[in-house]
Amino acid sequence: MLQTTSLTKAFATGTTLHFPDWNVRAGEQWLLLGESGCGKTTLLHMLAGLLKPARGNVVVNATDLYALPPRELDRFRGQHIGIVFQQPHLIRSMTVEENLVLAQSFTGAGKDVSRIREVLGALDMGHKRRSYPHELSQGQAQRVGIARAIVHKPAVLLADEPTSSLDNRNADAVIRLLSELAASTGSTLVISTHDDRVKDAFFKDFMFELSHERISDQLEKS
Amino acid sequence: MNAFQISWKNLKSNPLTLALNLLLIAFGTGMLAMLLLGMDQIGGRLRENASGIDLVAGAKGSPLQLVLSSVYFIDFPTGNITEADARLLAANPMVKKAVPLALGDNYAGFRIVGADTGYASLHGLELASGRFWMRDFEIVIGAEVAREENLKTGDRIYGSHGLSSEEDLHADHPYIVTGILKKQKKVADHLVLTSLESIWAMHGAMEKHEITSMLLQYRTRMAMVALPAMINRSTAMQAASPARESARLFALLGVGVETVRWFAVALMLLSGVSVFVSLYNSLRERVYDLAIMRVMGASRGIVLAMILLEGALLTTFGSLAGILLGHGALQCIGYWQGSPQARLDGLAFMPEEGWLLLAGVLIGLVAALLPAVQAYRIDISQTMSKS
Numbered sequence: 001m002l003q004t005t006s007l008t009k010a011f012a013t014g015t016t017l018h019f020p021d022w023n024v025r026a027g028e029q030w031l032l033l034g035e036s037g038c039g040k041t042t043l044l045h046m047l048a049g050l051l052k053p054a055r056g057n058v059v060v061n062a063t064d065l066y067a068l069p070p071r072e073l074d075r076f077r078g079q080h081i082g083i084v085f086q087q088p089h090l091i092r093s094m095t096v097e098e099n100l101v102l103a104q105s106f107t108g109a110g111k112d113v114s115r116i117r118e119v120l121g122a123l124d125m126g127h128k129r130r131s132y133p134h135e136l137s138q139g140q141a142q143r144v145g146i147a148r149a150i151v152h153k154p155a156v157l158l159a160d161e162p163t164s165s166l167d168n169r170n171a172d173a174v175i176r177l178l179s180e181l182a183a184s185t186g187s188t189l190v191i192s193t194h195d196d197r198v199k200d201a202f203f204k205d206f207m208f209e210l211s212h213e214r215i216s217d218q219l220e221k222s
Numbered sequence: 223m224n225a226f227q228i229s230w231k232n233l234k235s236n237p238l239t240l241a242l243n244l245l246l247i248a249f250g251t252g253m254l255a256m257l258l259l260g261m262d263q264i265g266g267r268l269r270e271n272a273s274g275i276d277l278v279a280g281a282k283g284s285p286l287q288l289v290l291s292s293v294y295f296i297d298f299p300t301g302n303i304t305e306a307d308a309r310l311l312a313a314n315p316m317v318k319k320a321v322p323l324a325l326g327d328n329y330a331g332f333r334i335v336g337a338d339t340g341y342a343s344l345h346g347l348e349l350a351s352g353r354f355w356m357r358d359f360e361i362v363i364g365a366e367v368a369r370e371e372n373l374k375t376g377d378r379i380y381g382s383h384g385l386s387s388e389e390d391l392h393a394d395h396p397y398i399v400t401g402i403l404k405k406q407k408k409v410a411d412h413l414v415l416t417s418l419e420s421i422w423a424m425h426g427a428m429e430k431h432e433i434t435s436m437l438l439q440y441r442t443r444m445a446m447v448a449l450p451a452m453i454n455r456s457t458a459m460q461a462a463s464p465a466r467e468s469a470r471l472f473a474l475l476g477v478g479v480e481t482v483r484w485f486a487v488a489l490m491l492l493s494g495v496s497v498f499v500s501l502y503n504s505l506r507e508r509v510y511d512l513a514i515m516r517v518m519g520a521s522r523g524i525v526l527a528m529i530l531l532e533g534a535l536l537t538t539f540g541s542l543a544g545i546l547l548g549h550g551a552l553q554c555i556g557y558w559q560g561s562p563q564a565r566l567d568g569l570a571f572m573p574e575e576g577w578l579l580l581a582g583v584l585i586g587l588v589a590a591l592l593p594a595v596q597a598y599r600i601d602i603s604q605t606m607s608k609s
Contacts (some may be wrong), residue, residue, distance in 0.1 A: 041607045051603035069522045078519015085606055089510040093235030098223070105223045106519035148518075155522065160606075 001026040001188045002047065002156055007056035009042050016054060019043055022208055025190055026155075029179060031199065032192035036212035040192040043210070044160050047190065049077040061155045078107045081189070082154035084178070086161040088145025090133040096120070096144050097129045100151050107152040107188055119147045122184075139170035146174065150181050157187040163195050171197050225524065228515075229532040232508070239500045240536070243493060245584075247540025248547055250490035251578055255548030257483055258574055260555075263566055265472065268294070271409050272464035274344050278445070279303070279311055279453055281436030285462030286470060289437050292323055292435040293464050295333050297410055298385060299325050303459050305431035311453065312436065316445035319344070321437040324421040327381040327392065332367045334381050334414040336421030336433070344437065347410055350402030351375055358423050361397045361416040365405035371434050375399050381424065382416070393423055407565075487586075490585060498589040501529060505593050513605040526598040533590025534583050541582025545575055 002024035009017045017039055024030055034040050045051035046058055049065045058065045061080055068076060090099050100116045120126045123143045133141060142162065149157060159178055164172035175191070175198050182189035190208075191198065233240050271295050280288045281301030290297035305322070312320035321344055324336030335341070339354060342362075352375035354362055358360055363373060373379065377399045383390035397416065405411055422431055438461075450461035505512075512525050553568025 017446040045603040045607065048517070050606070071523070074516065076521055077517065083517055089606075091511045091514065092328075093231045093511075097229070101223050102228065102515070103518045106515065108519070111223070165343050 001028075001061060002190070003059040004043075004047070005056055005059075007046060008054045008060065009039070009046070009051075012052035017042070019046075019210070024190065024206075026188055027183075027186055028206055029182060029189040030071065030191070030206040030208055032190055032210070033199070034192075034194060038210050040194070040210060041094075041160055044083075044158055044190070044192050047156070048081055048083050048158050049073050050083075052113065055209050058141060069105070071195070076109065079109075079152065080155045082149030082152065082157045083160045084142075084146050084149045084157070084159035086164050088141045088148075090141060090144055090148075092134075094131050095130050095132055096125065096136070096147075096211050099133075099144060099150055103148045103151050105183075109152055112151060115151060116147075119151050120144075121182060123147050139166055139173070142166060142170070142174055143177065146181065150187065153185040154187055157182050157189045159189070159191040161193055163198055168197060171195065199221075225531055226535075229528055229535055232511075233503075233532060233536065236500075236504065239504075240317060240478045243497050243500060243536050244540045244543060246493035246496050247537050247582060248544035250486050250488075250493055251541045251544025251582055252547035252551065253486035253489065253544075254486040255545045255575055256551050257479060257486065258573060258578070259548065259552055259568075259570065260566055261472075261479060263552075263570065265468075267565070268464075268468045268471075272468065274439060275437045275464050276440045277438040277453075278435055278462045278464065279308070279438060279457075279459045280462070282458070282460045283564055285460060286467045288435060288460065288462045289464050289467040291325065292437065293409075295325075295335075295413065299434045300460075300552065301403055302432040302434055303436075305433055307457060307459060308433055308436050311438075311457065314449070316441055316451075316452075318441040319439040322418060322433045323435050323437065324418050324432075325385070325434040326421070327424070328385050328596055329367075329379050329381045329397075329414050330371055331386055331414055332364070332371075332414050333385060333420055334361075334416060334421070336416055337416065341415065341437075344439075345406075345408060345410055347406070348404045349401045350404040352399070354401055355415075355417050355420070356400075358417065358420045359395055359397050360400045360420070361414050362401035363399055363402060363415070364403050364411040364413045366595065367414060368399075368402045368413040373399055373402070375402060379414075395424055406454070490581070493526045493537070493540065494585040494589045497533055497586060498592065501533055501590055501593040502527045502596075505529075505596055508597075510599060512600055513602045516600065516602045517606070522598050525600070529594035529597045530587055530590045533586040533588075533594075534587070537582045537586030537589070538579070541579050544582070545578060558577060 004019065004022045006021065007019040032040055032044065042051065046053050052066050063076060065073060091102065094102065096198060097116055101111050104111055109186065117126065120129060123146060125140060125143050128136060128140060136144065162174055162178065166174060178191060254521065275293055278288055278292045280292060281303050283300030287297045288300045291299045291585065297485065308322055311317065319340060321337060321340040325333060327334040342354065350365065367373065378396035379399065381392050382397055403410060418433065453459055453461040515525060549568040552566045556566035556568060559566060
């Protein structure tokens with residue numbers, strides 16, 4: 001489902017960062033671990049088709065992402081990949097429901113209100129359907145962010161530090177919901193985190209740890 | 223959800239900026255629309271009312287004043303000419319048609335015009351009811367006179383001396399309404415027509431007949447040059463051409479109109495700058511919105527188009543509002559304006575207004591260009607990792 005081979009990121013300073021190869025099978029749920037600044041976000045963005053690597057390739061669902069022309073890549077990302085960011089960055093001029101309709105329309109699948117109700121219901125956010133983002137709490141907004149990432153049933157669901165701005169109770173709920181929703185739609189899940197709460201709460205077996213020493217060694221050479 | 227809805231929702235989320243931009247554009251476009259329509263209508267009305275009248279002969283003085291008073295019934299007459307002089311001129315072989323006019327009285331502000339039936343054929347006047355005058359003191363009134371004063375055939379009215387006041391009443395002789403003209407949206411709607419004899423009888427001038435002016439039609443092309451020269455040189459009268467005098471009037475008005483026009487153009491350009499600044503500033507906050515849309519599958523092109531659309535939407539709505547505003551203003555001016563001779567009509571539309579709308583759309587597109595290119599260039603990965 002998700003494969004990386006000899007991924008390399010080049011920095012403006014001239015140094016390069018090499019990532020170990022990674023193979024994730026369909027439906028698996030992984031934690032991507034490592035201290036902050038060790039390249040987790042970079043790797044996740046590469047997996048999501050947001051950041052072109054200097055070398056190497058990313059294969060998602062049997063498609064080599066960076067071999068696609070830019071417009072095709074945008075479309076592929078919209079259809080097959082869902083991403084949860086540290087901050088949900090909901091569109092402020094739209095209600096919760098409209099934010100999800102927007103996500104659906106960019107995937108090209110068209111509006112499906114019953115799916116939106118279903119996802120919001122699963123996240124216990126059904127009553128906030130008509131609220132605007134500024135009317136939501138941090139935890140609620142993050143749940144809408146998750147709903148937006150999963151509403152089109154992506155093949156791959158990526159989450160970048162989804163709990164870092166949340167309190168214990170919300171962090172716990174978010175991890176549980178991500179895991180449950182991914183399982184219910186059959187999505188492959190990768191959560192990047194340096195949050196111990198996540199590591200403890202996450203009972204799945206797969207962990208992919210970016211070596212702290214190795215990457216900082218590489219960076220220090222610059 | 224399409225790009226139009228997304229842009230519209232974003233515009234709506236900032237109502238003050240939206241209102242400011244709409245107002246700016248609407249005022250600029252509105253002024254231009256008003257000028258365009260107003261000048262066209264005034265010119266059109268002046269031409270319509272002077273149609274068939276090649277030359278006006280009257281007492282010496284300002285030719286513009288002579289035309290204004292005898293053709294459009296706006297200004298005061300330049301003085302009187304003798305009937306004998308007028309008859310002599312009318313008999314000139316270069317003259318095809320001559321209509322004498324005698325002004326000087328009014329009824330409730332409507333001018334009483336002594337003429338012969340040639341005036342009716344010159345303007346193609348038709349009766350809505352009654353008949354034309356046959357005896358002294360019989361009058362035919364314009365449609366607006368009948369409507370505003372609530373007159374019907376058989377009614378008696380008293381004229382008063384002068385062109386506007388109702389003080390110096392001719393109380394000894396009433397006029398009798400024998401006919402009412404069909405409405406034709408020309409000066410005749412606001413006139414009280416009668417025979418020259420009635421005017422003379424009313425003023426007790428049965429011996430010394432004087433008239434105010436004479437409307438002339440040329441028989442030949444050559445008369446265009448020869449007749450005015452002859453009148454001005456060898457008679458006590460002057461000749462004035464309505465076409466030339468209205469052109470002169472327009473040239474006089476032109477300076478003011480031009481000033482207002484440039485002001486309106488400046489206002490429209492200013493609104494373009496305002497749209498640019500609003501879009502440019504909002505981009506700083508919206509960069510996440512746009513990056514998120516890219517993450518969700520929107521291509522660079524869609525993001526670019528969305529910002530362009532937003533600029534174009536703003537100015538299109540603004541221009542539309544402006545054009546409506548211009549029409550509304552014109553209608554209001556037409557409603558309250560004092561001179562019915564060139565009544566302005568806010569319900570008339572011109573194809574040239576399409577250009578105004580197009581100019582509005584273009585201003586929006588140009589103003590949105592730079593912000594749109596910036597949106598196009600957003601690096602998703604960089605934007606999303608600096609939160």
